[in-house]
Amino acid sequence: MPSKSAPKKSIYERYEQLKNLIRHHDDLYHVKDKPKISDYEYDQLFADLLKMEADNSNLDRSDSPSQRVGGAPIDQFQKVPHRMPMLSLSNSYSTEDLVDFDERVKKFLRLEKDSEEKIEYFAELKLDGLSLELIYENGLLIRGLTRGDGLIGEDVTHNVRTIKSIPLKLKTDTPPALLEVRGEVLIFKKDFLEMNRKNEDLGIALFANARNAAAGTIRQLDPKVASTRPLKFIAYGTGETQGIIFSSQQDITRKFASLGLPVLPESFVTCTSRIEDILEYYAEIEKKRPRLEFDIDGIVVKVNSLTKQEDLGLVARSPRWATAAKFKPEQMETVIEDIQVQVGRTGALTPVAIMAPVKVGGVTITHATLHNQDEINRKDVRIGDTVFVQRAGDVIPEVVSVVLAKRPKNSKPYVVTDSCPACGTTAVKEPEDAVSRCPNPYCDAVLKESIKHFVSRRAMGVEKVGDKIIETFVEKKLVATFSDLYKLNKKSLLELERQGEKSVENILSNIEASKKTTLSRFIYALGIRFVGEQTAKLIADHYGTIEAFLKTTPEELEKVPEIGPKVSAAIIQYLQDKRWQTEIQKLLDAGITFEKPKRSAEGPLAGFSFLVTGTLPVKRDEAQNFIEEHGGKLLSSVSSKLSYLVVGDDPGSKVDKAQSLGVKMISWDELKKLIK
Ligand code: IVH
Numbered sequence: 001m002p003s004k005s006a007p008k009k010s011i012y013e014r015y016e017q018l019k020n021l022i023r024h025h026d027d028l029y030h031v032k033d034k035p036k037i038s039d040y041e042y043d044q045l046f047a048d049l050l051k052m053e054a055d056n057s058n059l060d061r062s063d064s065p066s067q068r069v070g071g072a073p074i075d076q077f078q079k080v081p082h083r084m085p086m087l088s089l090s091n092s093y094s095t096e097d098l099v100d101f102d103e104r105v106k107k108f109l110r111l112e113k114d115s116e117e118k119i120e121y122f123a124e125l126k127l128d129g130l131s132l133e134l135i136y137e138n139g140l141l142i143r144g145l146t147r148g149d150g151l152i153g154e155d156v157t158h159n160v161r162t163i164k165s166i167p168l169k170l171k172t173d174t175p176p177a178l179l180e181v182r183g184e185v186l187i188f189k190k191d192f193l194e195m196n197r198k199n200e201d202l203g204i205a206l207f208a209n210a211r212n213a214a215a216g217t218i219r220q221l222d223p224k225v226a227s228t229r230p231l232k233f234i235a236y237g238t239g240e241t242q243g244i245i246f247s248s249q250q251d252i253t254r255k256f257a258s259l260g261l262p263v264l265p266e267s268f269v270t271c272t273s274r275i276e277d278i279l280e281y282y283a284e285i286e287k288k289r290p291r292l293e294f295d296i297d298g299i300v301v302k303v304n305s306l307t308k309q310e311d312l313g314l315v316a317r318s319p320r321w322a323t324a325a326k327f328k329p330e331q332m333e334t335v336i337e338d339i340q341v342q343v344g345r346t347g348a349l350t351p352v353a354i355m356a357p358v359k360v361g362g363v364t365i366t367h368a369t370l371h372n373q374d375e376i377n378r379k380d381v382r383i384g385d386t387v388f389v390q391r392a393g394d395v396i397p398e399v400v401s402v403v404l405a406k407r408p409k410n411s412k413p414y415v416v417t418d419s420c421p422a423c424g425t426t427a428v429k430e431p432e433d434a435v436s437r438c439p440n441p442y443c444d445a446v447l448k449e450s451i452k453h454f455v456s457r458r459a460m461g462v463e464k465v466g467d468k469i470i471e472t473f474v475e476k477k478l479v480a481t482f483s484d485l486y487k488l489n490k491k492s493l494l495e496l497e498r499q500g501e502k503s504v505e506n507i508l509s510n511i512e513a514s515k516k517t518t519l520s521r522f523i524y525a526l527g528i529r530f531v532g533e534q535t536a537k538l539i540a541d542h543y544g545t546i547e548a549f550l551k552t553t554p555e556e557l558e559k560v561p562e563i564g565p566k567v568s569a570a571i572i573q574y575l576q577d578k579r580w581q582t583e584i585q586k587l588l589d590a591g592i593t594f595e596k597p598k599r600s601a602e603g604p605l606a607g608f609s610f611l612v613t614g615t616l617p618v619k620r621d622e623a624q625n626f627i628e629e630h631g632g633k634l635l636s637s638v639s640s641k642l643s644y645l646v647v648g649d650d651p652g653s654k655v656d657k658a659q660s661l662g663v664k665m666i667s668w669d670e671l672k673k674l675i676k
Contacts, residue, residue, distance in 0.1 A: 011052070015059050018049050022065045023169060027260045043658075043665045050662065063140050063169040066660075067161055076221070077154040083180065083240040086131060086147045087317050089300065089324040095279045098301065101323045102275040105303060108312055108320060118273035120304040122249035123281050124236060125268055126324050128295040129186035130215050132156075133239055134166060139175025141168045146218065150317060156218050159226035164656060166233050171260035180239030181261060187214045188293045191230035191652060196396075201532040205371065205434035208398055210295050227660075230652040232294070235261045248304045271304060286327050298326035331390040331400055332365075334358035339370065339383055339414055341421045343445035345453050345527055347437035349427055351376060351416050353387075353399055360391055368397040372435045373416045384408040420445070441579065448474045450527050454482050458533055459525035460514040464506055472496055482525075483586035485511055519546060519594045526584070529570040534636040538562060541633055546594065550575060550584065561609065561633075561641045603631025604675050608643040611635045614651030616668045623668065630675055638663060646671050 009017075022045050028036050050066055053059055061067060092098065102119075111117055133153060135143040144160030145153030160166060163185070170179070187195070192210035199206050207213035217229045235256050238246060246252045250271050253263045270281045282299055289296060303309050303321040312320040338354040351370040358365055368389055370376050379402060381387065386406035387399045419426050420438035422445030427436035438446060451470050455462035462485075473479040478492055488511065493504040517525075520540035524533050531539070542560045543549040552575070557568040574580055610627045611634065612620060623646065624634055635642050638657040645658040645665045658665055666674075 011056055012059070015052055015056075018045065018052065019064055019169075021045060022049060023167065023171070023260070026065060026164065027167065027171060038667055038670060046659050047662055065168065067168060077156065077219070079148070079152050080143070080145055080155050081152050082133065082145065082148075082150070085317070086133065086150045086153070086182065086239070087314065087319055088150065089322055090318045091298075091324050091326055093326050095282060095325065098278055098282070098323070098325050099275060101301065102278075105312065105321070109308065119308070120248075120271060120273045121275070121278055121301050122304040123270045123272075123278050123299050123301045124264055125285065125292075125296045126298040126300045126326070127184035127186060127234055127236075128211055128297045129184040129234075130211070130218060132160065132183060132185045132218070132233065134160065134181040134183070134233075134235075135239075136170055136175070136179040136181065138177060139170040139172060141166065154219070158223040159218050159220060159231075162223055162227035162653075162656065163231045163233050164653070165262040167260040171258070176242060176244035178240060178242040179244055179259075180241065181235050181256070182237040182239055183233055183235035183262075185214050185218055186210065186232050186234065186294050187217075187230055188232060189295065190293065195229070202530060206369075208371070208375075227656055228653050233262055235263050236300075246306055248306055249302050250304055251306075282325055289327065289330075296327075298324050300324050330360060331388040332358045332360045333386055333403065334365075334389055336381065336383055336385050336387055336399075339381070341417055343420060343422050343438055343443065343449065345446060345449035346529060347420075347439060347443065347446050348435045349416060349420065349438060350435060351414070353381065355387075355389065358389065360389060360397070363391070365389055365391070365397040368399050370399065374434065376414055376416065380413065382407070382411045382414050384411050422446075442480075444474055447480065451479060451482065451485070453527050454525045455485070455514070456525075459521055460517060461521065462514045463510045465510060469496075469507070481583055481586070483583060483590055486515070486587070486590035515591050516593055516595060518596075519544075519549075522546070522587075522592065522594065523549070526574075526580075528574045530567045531571065532636075534634060535562060535567065537634065546584075546588065550581075561635055562637060562639065603629065605630040605632030607631075609633040609635045609641065610644050610646055610671075611638060611642055611654065612646045612648070613654040614648030616646070616648035618668070627671075644671070 022042075025037055025042055025045070046065070049064065053061060053064065053066055092101070102121075105119055109119070111119070131147040133145045133147070134141060135145070141161070142157075143155060144157045144166075146156055148154055161168065187210040189210060192207070192213055195213060196206045207216065213229070214231060217226050217231055220226055236253075237249075238252060244255070246255060253266075253269065256263045268285075270277065272278065272281075278299075278301055285296070285299055301323055303312060309319065309321040314320060334355045334357075336353045336355055339351050340354055342350045342352050344350060351372070353368045353370055355366055355368065370379075370381060379399060381399055381402055384407070386403040388401050388403070389397055390400050391397055416436070417427070418436065420440065420443055423438065423440050423443040425438055425440040425443065428439045429436035440446065448471050451474065452467055454460055455465050455470070470479075473485075473488075476496065478488060479485055488508065490504055490508065493499055493507060494501070499507075518540065520533075520537040523531065523539055524536035538560050539549060543552065552571075554568050554572055557563055557571055558565070563571075605627060610632045612623050612627075616623050618626075627634060627646075638645060638654050638661065640661050640663070642658070642661075642663050645654060645663055647655060647665050647667060655665065657663075
């Protein structure tokens with residue numbers, strides 16, 4: 001019997017429409033940087049999509065935005081030949097080489113020096129990431145390959161799908177039968193520094209630079225890892241194509257953009273037939289380099305016309321139609337005068353290169369961490385070596401490579417001592433740990449670092465008690481535990497060199513003032529392994545009093561948001577240690593008291609948890625304080641326990657994870673509305 005109402009759209013049609021709509025908003029958000037709907041509205045759309053998929057097992061999910069969150073891990077990488085080899089570029093370091101390049105091109109095309117015919121060049125940034133090939137068949141992303149050896153790549157599709165700026169489906173109604181897109185995978189500088197900061201907090205090995213972090217991520221077997229890392233992709237060329245014709249590099253960039261593929265903004269590229277313009281472009285980009293959001297190592301100059309590119313062909317594995325002009329390295333040469341092993345507050349023994357002072361990017365560098373023995377072996381860094389140093393993410397000094405030609409004859413491979421340089425105790429290396437650690441709880445070096453942490457601004461916040469004086473306290477045996485700080489008196493301090501009446505009074509009154517603190521600061525100050533500032537706050541919120549926390553059980557601990565078995569085990573081990581039990585009691589006896597934190601348990605946000613990601617219209621600290629002051633709780637990672645993810649500009653991977661878990665997302669403005 002025919003139905004009276006208008007024919008209802010089939011589930012398939014509605015599903016296709018919804019996928020298209022979400023793709024459209026993904027593109028606006030991640031590629032164009034111009035979102036048109038609120039995060040909340042987006043979140044609703046996404047939830048509808050997930051529901052539709054959950055209710056209808058027969059829908060074709062292969063191109064669905066829901067596929068980004070990372071499927072099952074793979075066992076090993078498949079080797080897949082590239083249909084067209086991925087070549088490399090000839091490099092040059094001077095602008096004269098660019099002039100030579102121009103002459104070579106013209107000569108090869110048999111153009112006279114003063115010929116009327118112009119060769120147009122397309123110049124763009126040389127991105128310092130990892131090259132990647134995306135294969136789209138009939139508009140659908142079916143595969144992602146690394147460059148491999150240029151002929152055979154590795155299939156990393158599982159990770160590529162997690163990269164938000166890569167469309168799973170091209171934005172066109174008439175997709176080409178085949179489009180191979182080539183480009184670079186990167187991690188932006190700010191995301192890289194943030195990643196390392198977190199790893200440092202957790203005592204996990206740090207990445208040497210953004211490129212290594214990106215490489216390490218794309219070559220993970222488990223896509224869950226990639227889905228939580230802030231990978232980005234920028235397209236700059238094609239491989240094999242069918243059913244789409246490009247006339248020039250510029251045409252490639254423009255068509256890519258209209259297909260929804262991320263490309264460099266036009267303001268970063270130039271198209272000109274005057275080689276002088278290219279030289280100017282080179283100088284201009286070199287100047288902008290330190291302020292760019294991502295690492296680049298030069299510019300790439302390509303003959304714009306693809307017909308001419310074909311005429312020019314290749315020499316060996318490099319095209320004649322393109323060249324890279326690298327920048328003078330922000331790397332400088334210096335000599336390693338010594339390698340010293342530093343002891344951290346967790347006992348971690350970290351080898352540090354002490355170098356002849358050298359200026360890199362305007363800053364004088366004298367020290368660079370060598371991370372651990374594996375890293376030293378990999379680079380074969382030795383005392384006396386001449387090395388290149390640079391600043392990773394433009395900040396952290398690192399040794400890039402050794403100039404073997406300048407190695408002294410008698411040099412020996414460097415082996416990190418297997419005993420603590422401060423106390424001589426034999427170091428211990430756990431299998432899952434990248435570094436070895438001094439296990440001696442009474443080690444002076446561990447003590448100095450622990451006390452520096454204890455008094456630091458975000459912990460007990462003892463003002464004007466700096467590193468030097470703490471080292472003196474420990475060396476003069478005035479302080480051997482945290483609680484000894486509260487026993488210091490005027491007489492003993494005045495005996496120390498260079499301490500006048502006034503400064504001694506200051507020190508003592510600042511120490512006294514720190515006794516009034518909050519439970520979370522105190523827990524953070526204790527320096528329990530894996531308990532960072534955020535975790536300490538969650539613990540304090542959960543238990544409310546120090547007594548309740550000291551009596552906790554593993555089961556209770558795991559009820560605290562974000563605390564899993566590993567952190568829980570570390571806390572339990574700490575709390576069961578007689579030495580710490582006595583120490584905490586001494587601290588409490590010294591008169592430490594806990595004030596209620598400024599945040600209220602009753603505010604309009606009470607009972608909800610929040611995490612902030614991306615750039616908000618206000619400073620991160622300010623946003624977090626705002627949430628806490630209105631009773632909200634802050635979490636440090638996305639989990640199903642999170643009530644709201646507050647999303648700012650350029651948010652990164654937390655958004656993916658929140659989507660997959662169905663966590664609500666709101667903007668800063670929407671958050672403020674919640675208060676009203
Ligand atoms: S075009 C014939 N454009 O540089 C190769 N490459 O040695 C054509 N790269 O492995 C490559 N930015 O990973 C091209 N804007 C750019 C690039 C770029 C970085 C890398 C690429 C390639 C290497 C070439």
